[in-house]
Amino acid sequence: MYLQLAQPRQAEIKGIGIDIAPVSKIASLVSRYNSETLTLLFTPREIEQCQSAPHPSRYYAVCFSAKEAVGKALGTGLVDINWNEIESTISQSGLTIKLRGAAKQKALQCGVKAWLATWCYWDDYVMVHVLSKGEQA
Amino acid sequence: MDALKDILVDLGIPEHEITEAALLRKDLQLDSTETVDISLGLKRRFGVNVKLESRKDMTLKDVCEMVNSAIAATATAT
Numbered sequence: 001m002y003l004q005l006a007q008p009r010q011a012e013i014k015g016i017g018i019d020i021a022p023v024s025k026i027a028s029l030v031s032r033y034n035s036e037t038l039t040l041l042f043t044p045r046e047i048e049q050c051q052s053a054p055h056p057s058r059y060y061a062v063c064f065s066a067k068e069a070v071g072k073a074l075g076t077g078l079v080d081i082n083w084n085e086i087e088s089t090i091s092q093s094g095l096t097i098k099l100r101g102a103a104k105q106k107a108l109q110c111g112v113k114a115w116l117a118t119w120c121y122w123d124d125y126v127m128v129h130v131l132s133k134g135e136q137a
Numbered sequence: 138m139d140a141l142k143d144i145l146v147d148l149g150i151p152e153h154e155i156t157e158a159a160l161l162r163k164d165l166q167l168d169s170t171e172t173v174d175i176s177l178g179l180k181r182r183f184g185v186n187v188k189l190e191s192r193k194d195m196t197l198k199d200v201c202e203m204v205n206s207a208i209a210a211t212a213t214a215t
Contacts, residue, residue: 021170041176083173
């Protein structure tokens with residue numbers, strides 16, 4: 001009698017993306033445009049989250065940097081992907097990435113099933129690091 | 138081109154570097170935040186969404202043509 005042990009499902013790393021953004025530069029950009037114009041770049045939910053955050057500029061920079069990092073992890077940058085199709089939810093411990101539209105389609109084409117993301121800051125900079133994961137049987 | 142020139146001058150690009158043939162990345166050395174700034178500026182001025190992230194570096198003339206096409210498409214749609 002043979003006993004076949006179930007193999008644990010292993011996450012396959014599909015891509016890695018890292019981005020660094022200067023907080024003051026993002027703050028300057030955000031301060032010069034109204035919320036409606038900023039929706040070209042951020043989702044309404046991101047804008048709401050950043051505006052109510054203890055450090056709005058830092059949070060805006062994290063959202064911006066996350067979009068760039070996701071583009072890098074997908075291997076195409078943000079060509080053919082709108083900025084507001086990549087949404088970040090920020091917490092003290094990490095970052096949740098949600099895609100829609102062309103960004104979601106691109107991720108599915110690449111076999112991406114999930115995202116792992118972290119962020120940190122120092123001086124005037126934030127850094128976002130994302131891993132895109134597929135799944136291996 | 139005048140509106141684009143104003144936006145670029147506001148970003149600190151020297152006026153003499155702003156020519157139709159100037160490339161966004163190679164000649165003007167724009168980074169992603171500056172490129173986004175231009176898109177937001179164009180949206181505010183003309184109400185159009187112009188995406189400047191592309192595989193190929195674009196000249197300012199290319200950007201003007203994209204803006205004109207986007208304005209024409211918006212006018213046709215309304």
